[in-house]
Amino acid sequence: MKCLIAIVFLVGICHVRTEDVFLPDYIQPCNLKEEEFTNCLKQQIEDSLPYFSKGIPELGVPSVDPVNLDDITIDGNGLKLKFNKAQLHGLSQTMLTKLKVDIGQEDERFNLGIIANLSLTAKYNADGKILILPIKGDGDAVITCKNIEVEINSKLSHIKSSKGVHFKLVTPNYKYDIQSTTFEFENLFNGNKQLADATLQFANENWRQLMDDLAPPVVKQIVKTIVKTINKFFSKVTINRIVNGYKQTS
């Protein structure tokens, strides 16, 4: 009997937990008044970024540092370059550069800009040429991007759940800019240091050409991660929990 009561009690707790989603105390609703709203939201995001980046287990939001990336393959212009077991590091040190949220009207949009120093670690396999210099080898690679800036512009749509109405970012557009990049490839040319140094130096001097091919698939995954993280959060909290005075228009 005691056991049964305990089970009923535990089930009760779990039930309450899943029904009434725990909102971390660093997240406070903002009042939907023009000026005030954006400032409040900006403050909220800045305050909660360190938590988001480490993940919020209570809301099922995973950590974004590091992020496991899908394999990346470049095959063109005489170069075959493949990365696997790639991980992106540094998203938890992100800073906000732009925030514009238009809600409470017909066309609701979410515009977010971030800047960070990011590095990618991976196993690489290279064969071919970088512009004019040969490159061949496989081993560990580290690619470091200084001040990579990503701006995401997305439509906000509404999703209904049993708890109420939620925001969701859909069809996001994005653009990016990188201040500089350095490449480190271990074990180029079977460890021939002279050849390796020459090629690496050349790659680092011409980083922009290399990144023209390399950055798009990586940035795409960065954006995917950010959008997924925000949407995970939105899926757990109704609009009314995060915006005071919100009236649905559609």
Ligand SMILES: *[C@@H]1O[C@H](CO)[C@@H](O)[C@H](O)[C@H]1NC(C)=O
């Ligand atoms: C990136 O690192 C540089 C130093 O190398 C620093 O000046 C800059 O503020 C950093 N950027 C960000 C977004 O943290």
